[in-house]
Amino acid sequence: MVVEASCLCGFCILQIDEEVAKLLELKARLGGDDGKHQFVLKTAKGTRDYNPKQMAIREKVFNTIISCFKRHGAETIDTPVFELKETLTGKYGEDSKLIYDLKDQGGELLSLRYDLTVPFARYLAMNKITNIKRYHIAKVYRRDNPAMTRGRYREFYQCDFDIAGQYDAMIPDAECLKIVYEILSQLDLGDFRIKVNDRRILDGMFAVCGVPDDKFRTICSTVDKLDKMPWEDVKKEMVNEKGLSEEAADQIGEYVSMQGGMDLAERLLQDQKMSQSKQACAGLCVVFDLSLARGLDYYTGIIYEAVLSQAGVAPVSTEAQNGPPGEESVSVGSVAGGGRYDGLVGMFDPKGRKVPCVGVSIGIERIFSIMEQKAEASAEKVRTTEVQVMVASAQKNLLEERLKLVTELWNAGIKAEVMYKKNPKLLSQLQHCEESGIPLVAILGEQELKDGVVKLRVVATREEVDICRADLIEEVRRRTSDAS
Amino acid sequence: MVVEASCLCGFCILQIDEEVAKLLELKARLGGDDGKHQFVLKTAKGTRDYNPKQMAIREKVFNTIISCFKRHGAETIDTPVFELKETLTGKYGEDSKLIYDLKDQGGELLSLRYDLTVPFARYLAMNKITNIKRYHIAKVYRRDNPAMTRGRYREFYQCDFDIAGQYDAMIPDAECLKIVYEILSQLDLGDFRIKVNDRRILDGMFAVCGVPDDKFRTICSTVDKLDKMPWEDVKKEMVNEKGLSEEAADQIGEYVSMQGGMDLAERLLQDQKMSQSKQACAGLCVVFDLSLARGLDYYTGIIYEAVLSQAGVAPVSTEAQNGPPGEESVSVGSVAGGGRYDGLVGMFDPKGRKVPCVGVSIGIERIFSIMEQKAEASAEKVRTTEVQVMVASAQKNLLEERLKLVTELWNAGIKAEVMYKKNPKLLSQLQHCEESGIPLVAILGEQELKDGVVKLRVVATREEVDICRADLIEEVRRRTSDAS
Numbered sequence: 004m005v006v007e008a009s010c011l012c013g014f015c016i017l018q019i020d021e022e023v024a025k026l027l028e029l030k031a032r033l034g035g036d037d038g039k040h041q042f043v044l045k046t047a048k049g050t051r052d053y054n055p056k057q058m059a060i061r062e063k064v065f066n067t068i069i070s071c072f073k074r075h076g077a078e079t080i081d082t083p084v085f086e087l088k089e090t091l092t093g094k095y096g097e098d099s100k101l102i103y104d105l106k107d108q109g110g111e112l113l114s115l116r117y118d119l120t121v122p123f124a125r126y127l128a129m130n131k132i133t134n135i136k137r138y139h140i141a142k143v144y145r146r147d148n149p150a151m152t153r154g155r156y157r158e159f160y161q162c163d164f165d166i167a168g169q170y171d172a173m174i175p176d177a178e179c180l181k182i183v184y185e186i187l188s189q190l191d192l193g194d195f196r197i198k199v200n201d202r203r204i205l206d207g208m209f210a211v212c213g214v215p216d217d218k219f220r221t222i223c224s225t226v227d228k229l230d231k232m233p234w235e236d237v238k239k240e241m242v243n244e245k246g247l248s249e250e251a252a253d254q255i256g257e258y259v260s261m262q263g264g265m266d267l268a269e270r271l272l273q274d275q276k277m278s279q280s281k282q283a284c285a286g287l288c289v290v291f292d293l294s295l296a297r298g299l300d301y302y303t304g305i306i307y308e309a310v311l312s313q314a315g316v317a318p319v320s321t322e323a324q325n326g327p328p329g330e331e332s333v334s335v336g337s338v339a340g341g342g343r344y345d346g347l348v349g350m351f352d353p354k355g356r357k358v359p360c361v362g363v364s365i366g367i368e369r370i371f372s373i374m375e376q377k378a379e380a381s382a383e384k385v386r387t388t389e390v391q392v393m394v395a396s397a398q399k400n401l402l403e404e405r406l407k408l409v410t411e412l413w414n415a416g417i418k419a420e421v422m423y424k425k426n427p428k429l430l431s432q433l434q435h436c437e438e439s440g441i442p443l444v445a446i447l448g449e450q451e452l453k454d455g456v457v458k459l460r461v462v463a464t465r466e467e468v469d470i471c472r473a474d475l476i477e478e479v480r481r482r483t484s485d486a487s
Numbered sequence: 488m489v490v491e492a493s494c495l496c497g498f499c500i501l502q503i504d505e506e507v508a509k510l511l512e513l514k515a516r517l518g519g520d521d522g523k524h525q526f527v528l529k530t531a532k533g534t535r536d537y538n539p540k541q542m543a544i545r546e547k548v549f550n551t552i553i554s555c556f557k558r559h560g561a562e563t564i565d566t567p568v569f570e571l572k573e574t575l576t577g578k579y580g581e582d583s584k585l586i587y588d589l590k591d592q593g594g595e596l597l598s599l600r601y602d603l604t605v606p607f608a609r610y611l612a613m614n615k616i617t618n619i620k621r622y623h624i625a626k627v628y629r630r631d632n633p634a635m636t637r638g639r640y641r642e643f644y645q646c647d648f649d650i651a652g653q654y655d656a657m658i659p660d661a662e663c664l665k666i667v668y669e670i671l672s673q674l675d676l677g678d679f680r681i682k683v684n685d686r687r688i689l690d691g692m693f694a695v696c697g698v699p700d701d702k703f704r705t706i707c708s709t710v711d712k713l714d715k716m717p718w719e720d721v722k723k724e725m726v727n728e729k730g731l732s733e734e735a736a737d738q739i740g741e742y743v744s745m746q747g748g749m750d751l752a753e754r755l756l757q758d759q760k761m762s763q764s765k766q767a768c769a770g771l772c773v774v775f776d777l778s779l780a781r782g783l784d785y786y787t788g789i790i791y792e793a794v795l796s797q798a799g800v801a802p803v804s805t806e807a808q809n810g811p812p813g814e815e816s817v818s819v820g821s822v823a824g825g826g827r828y829d830g831l832v833g834m835f836d837p838k839g840r841k842v843p844c845v846g847v848s849i850g851i852e853r854i855f856s857i858m859e860q861k862a863e864a865s866a867e868k869v870r871t872t873e874v875q876v877m878v879a880s881a882q883k884n885l886l887e888e889r890l891k892l893v894t895e896l897w898n899a900g901i902k903a904e905v906m907y908k909k910n911p912k913l914l915s916q917l918q919h920c921e922e923s924g925i926p927l928v929a930i931l932g933e934q935e936l937k938d939g940v941v942k943l944r945v946v947a948t949r950e951e952v953d954i955c956r957a958d959l960i961e962e963v964r965r966r967t968s969d970a971s
Contacts, residue, residue: 044609044613044835045571046566046613047569047571047597048595050567050569052564052567052614053566055564055619055621058563061565073872073873074900074901074902075902075904076874076902076903076904077872078542079542080537081537082530082536083530083534083535083642084568084599084626084628084642085531085534085642086530087527087529087530087531103589103592104589104590105588105599106587106589106590106591107590108587108630111531111532113531115589125528128528129528129529135539142568144568146592158567158568158569170907171886171907171909174886174908174909177890181894185897351528353528387562388560388561388562389557390560402658406661413559413665413669418558418560419558419559423650423655423659424654424655424658425655
């Protein structure tokens, strides 16, 4: 390359006319005045920035989740943030109204992705993939009513793990539940429960309760609201808005209040009416919450949802008051959910070829907000960088020497910083270390340069030792082996 | 939680009525038929999916870049994918027409971010931050003419590193150049050059060439096209479209053909006309390419751009024919660029308060496409998972035992897989290992279970050894210490 190293490590800096600084300032002041200052400074409704502290927490959570996905042998893919509008059409039932459309600027009609599942199905059909175990971590978009304090946003992350392929019954399904269990345990979010149900049981239940077939999906999405509204309101919606008969609604009410383990399975199997529905019987396998319905249209078999039962998590506690009937512990809402969707890929395949799929989505935003509170509560502060050593000086006119040393450290892979001042005060250099948790300071002075040493200061203890310059890199590595 | 471990590790699976599988199939076939199969299966124009192999390469490149940013002590932030439309208005000059707007669905007018720099400036002004060194890796959106084979997309990643704050001249600027140098060297992309120029020199040059002040920016964005069009066309655009005088254009032509090191700086300082422009003299510091202009309006000082000079990189070679004048080596186009923008934050501050900034953006998509070619060319194939061991069996009815063992491995943090079949053929299990590069197979049989051992097979050598079950985890770790 043409730029000499000298330019990069600071020699030429010293040649620069002070003029530059003045001119930059002048230019800047001029530059700014054509800017318009009247408008509102904000992010779009229902969205937020992540500051460095939030990003540090986010990185930690993602690492836990990704290592679980990798442990289970998942590959990863990525898809564009927007899809052809028609790709999303007819996949989300009543939720479709929440899709963000792009403005027609000529060319294709586009929409922002609403989840990662439909793009995944489109990807499989488009590339004729019949077997894959993949995870996908990306942002999705819903023009929903935001409740940011509860971690409900219009732009939010989803962490999806899905298994596509024709396999023996319930084996991939069980691995998805195992993954939810591993991730929620490792994130150490306190007690949680995984509610499990099956769309075929719900359909069977609706049938025996006298719900007309063409009303199954719409009644299903009303039942799904049980974790947000009390039963009375859910019933009202069924009867008044969706035209279901009083008594059909009441019968549904009885079933959805049932929860339990194998005992419930038994009870259901013995239940006069339910046992008439062959379809319902087939789905009986694990632990149930008959109030679990899931909003989305595309599920065809097992469905599940994980809720934290940990009390006293402020941001979502308001939601707990009107939890579903029979919910004894204080719920902070769903943090993971998913199920089997065997019909979705077929909707994209020209010949309607099926690719059975089952998957789970981790509701990461709620987990973030819980983690953030924990961090706020805890004593030790979150570091937002991993800097191991600050190169400092107590004397004037050593910028060039500081730049030389920090370059040596960078080239050795040490995370290091230097202040962007010609003659910074030692105090302000040490203060920066205190604030950002940098453990070591490498101090240079005329004497040290003469003796070929560096004064290494431990910020916590203020202990200082002279290190032979040739040994500095090893010494820094030794003292920060964890951070590096 | 309520779901018993047994459900998760496969006991109950064995109890399930075969009914389930049949019903799933039936349900799926029915479920699919309401799907509409006529429409085009594609991603939006100028966008692409990343398949697992591409993701593996992407992860590798990101890790290199992020570790460089962290080595230099940068924090990271994230901002929403869309901003209020007015936030982007008046920041990009002629490029503004390439911004994606969202449809007005009631509420705010929104646009997809066009780069990461304007959102960064908005973030600083909004949070009154006057000092930060941050990196931001995210996708940006431009309704540009895509050239996907050359890595030019409408949705593409940017990797930005910026230093905000009032510091001594050129010190942060030099670190940005150092970072470009480190990243491009470590990615091992062959020779590259970093062209450097200064907006103040360009403005000085325009002044002495007789370009009217109000035409500086628009002429600037024409000069920027020199790396895409031959000089004749650039001149035509200046004269015919932008109404510049024939002779002014010719004078610009002389200057922009100059390139070199300190010698050029000298020549410029001695140059009769240039030396009249105090402004131009102030910017003279490093190595120059006077044809470098950068498209964006907001730069106020030093600007730079890195180009690979490596010949024979197919996808972009077409671009090389009409490189800028004086470009001797075959250019594959810009892979990094940036500069100083001291006015931008002030445009967002109600009181117009300045926050001087300098930064660099790595053009990662082009780097991806080069890396992908390299991978295609090279012999050893890219692994898309990190699975260390496959739990297999040669005999029937051992699903439960396979699930038990793989659960033991997962709980120990080993990356492990099992086939989702009740009775898979040993051959197909081994084939899966060959295809996806899984190094070890843990084989279970009646005999092994009786003896409390596992047959560990090395896929590459086909060597098989019996390992005491208690020692399996250690043995797998030992044999895959690099992959784990």
